Amino acid sequence: MSWRDEIRRPSFRGVPFKIEANTRFGGRRGFTYEFAKSERSLDEDLGRRVTRVAVSAYLIGDDCLDQADALEAALGREGGGMLVLPTMGQAVMRCDTFQRVETKDAGGLVRFEMSFVRSQIGGSSPAPGDNTQASSQQSATTLADAAELSANKPSSWKGTT
DSSP: OOGGGGOOOOEETTEEOEEEEEEEEOOEEEEEEEOTTSSOEEEEEEEEOOOEEEEEEEEESTTHHHHHHHHHHHHHSSSOEEEEETTTEEEEEEEEEEEEEOOTTSTTEEEEEEEEEEOSOOSOOOOGGGOOHHHHHHHHHHHHHHHHHTSOOGGGSBTOO
């Protein structure tokens, strides 16, 4: 099966866009100890980094401003949402930052530079008035599950090849 057979339509929270490039960042966290007056060092592995993704996208057409408004609204919503990328598959991500670019020379075209961070928590957090022991315990469990799932395990991107 060819990689072309695996291509998906890019979108965030169901709002489609066209894509120029996407980059996934990962790795491991660590701390290196360097000892004074010594040639020795010690490297401590602190676990996997949270997955981050950078996307260069664009919207084109007579209704590109309406499309851009819809994408901007989706990017600005609280919590994580489903990010679908053509060859990387899909994952629950939170928009960290975005930049919307419109130029006078490119009528009918709106560009977006977006950065996402891995998120397992989809919706918004509970209201401040719900600060009971039960909701605190549930929040702690949810955060612990999210921390474990956001460790960038190979299965964290569904549909990847």
